[in-house]
Every structure is written in C-alpha cells, then in structure tokens.
Amino acid sequence: MSQDDGFCTDLMRGDDAQTGFTCGVRALDDYFARHAWPNMTRGLGRTWVYRGDVEAGDPPILAFYTLSMAAADTPELRAHLGGRLPRYPVPVALLGRLGVHVQGRGRGTGLKVIRDAFRRIHAAAAQVGCAGVLVDAKDAGAAAWYGRLGFVDLGSADWPRPMFLPQSHLAALPGA
C-alpha cells in the first residue's frame, strides 16, 4: 500500500473488476473489467487501484493504473551509447493504462495517481534497475502534458506515441 496525505493505492483484487468502473473511455473500462485481473494473475503487469469512499458516495474504484516492464533492445542502444550498457536489454517501466472514474474528475485524482505511479517506479528501480518510464501518449493533448513533465517524444508518426522519462529525473527529486 502506498500512502501520501491520505491518498493510497493498493493492488487490484479479483472482485474489483465487477465494480462498474467507468472513466468514459470504453477501451479503458473494458480493459479494467475484463483484462486487468487476468493479466495480474498471469504476471503480465500490476494494476493499482485508488479506492473511493463508498459511504460518502464515491464509486468503489476512483482510478487505476497499470505498471509493467518493457525492455529496450540493447544492441541497438549500445551502438548509440558506445558499449556503456549491459549485455541484456535495458529495462524500462511501462505506465500502460491510467483511468479516472467520471466521479473522480476535478479533484486532482489524475495527478495523485501519476505521482503514486512514479513513486512506485522509483522504488522498484532502486531494487532491480530501471532506465526510465515509458508512456504511450494517446493524442496531442496527452503528449503535451507528458512533455511538460519532461517526457521526451521518442519519435513516431502515429498515435499512441511513445514518450520516455529518464529514471535520473525521478531519482533527483526528494518526493520520489
């Protein structure tokens, strides 16, 4: 469990999938309801959830995000970096999906969830090594927002567009 000023996320449970999470994007809603938990059980990533205060009228799940590992092909990178990389592919953390329930909007929920994800990535990087964070910006608006955080567009003509934040940026910040 992660806590920050009362904000906490925890790992998705099997029964979370049937709580009617609705962020307004059919693909994300469908992913959460049908694929997030099976992917968890197969070890294909981790889905973290921010639970709402049901007694106060919140939905059971206010937001979720998924983290998994991807790998960058080392020979290609080594060619650019002059052999200063290990022989195995370079691990990067993939912030794959993030959804905020329609009732969770306007509370800064998205920011808190992203901060929570960055902290988890930073903590994991200290254990296993991680070159940075990868996101797939779905459109120009998302790309601009990630760009303000320092994500670099890796160059793609299509959407979603991969963007990369070096781990050193998170490591340099006291709140990470």
Add this chain to the structure above:
Amino acid sequence: MRFEATLSDVRGKVLIAMAEDLGMSRSQLLDEALALWLEVIEGRRRGARVVVVDPTGDQPDRELVTPSMAHLDWWRHRTDRAWTPEQLRRMAEVLERPGEPAEALRRLMAGEDVEGPEELEAQGIGG
C-alpha cells in the same frame, strides 16, 4: 580454472571465517556457494521462490529476494515491444544527456499544484 574477484573487506573476512569454520578451502566454499546460486537463478527463471523455513515452526517462512532475483522477475514478466531504430536512438540520446527534471515534475512530486490533466482524465491519460 583460476578466477579473480573483488570483495568488500567485510565480505572477505566472513568468507575466510566461514571456510575455516566449515573446514573447507576458500575455493571449495565458493564452488559450493556458486552451485547453489546457479540453482537459485535457474529456478527463479521458472518462477520458483527461495524460502527459509523456521525449524521450530514458530516463525513465519521468509522469502529471500536479491536485486538480481527481482530483476529476473521483472524481466520474465516484461511486455514485448517493437522498437524502431529512431526510437532507440532518441532513447540513447536521453540516457546520454538526461538533463534536469522539469519544473512541472518537481512540483508534481512535491505534492504541489500542477496544471492538471483534468481535461485529459475525461479521455484516459495515455491509455
């Protein structure tokens, strides 16, 4: 085969003391330790875990995890992606010259207000 390695003073002293305690040469001790470690790594690649079981049953089992074992776990569960040479070139540039964290990232991680993604929340950020 002769093999050289550099250990910290603390680790080296422990190794020498353990070899004496067990009545083994340092080479025998390292050979046995390496054999065990290779078994651990091969098992971890298959998803096996290393657990210490308390002989009295009074204490809970303890799982042993090292950074390299955790790395294998992440690697085993990685998401396969197709990278273009241009994407890898750009990533290499960023890793080579990462620069300083952006002000918005500083503010975000400090828990301060950042021009929020509320308009993006409606669409799902990056999803």
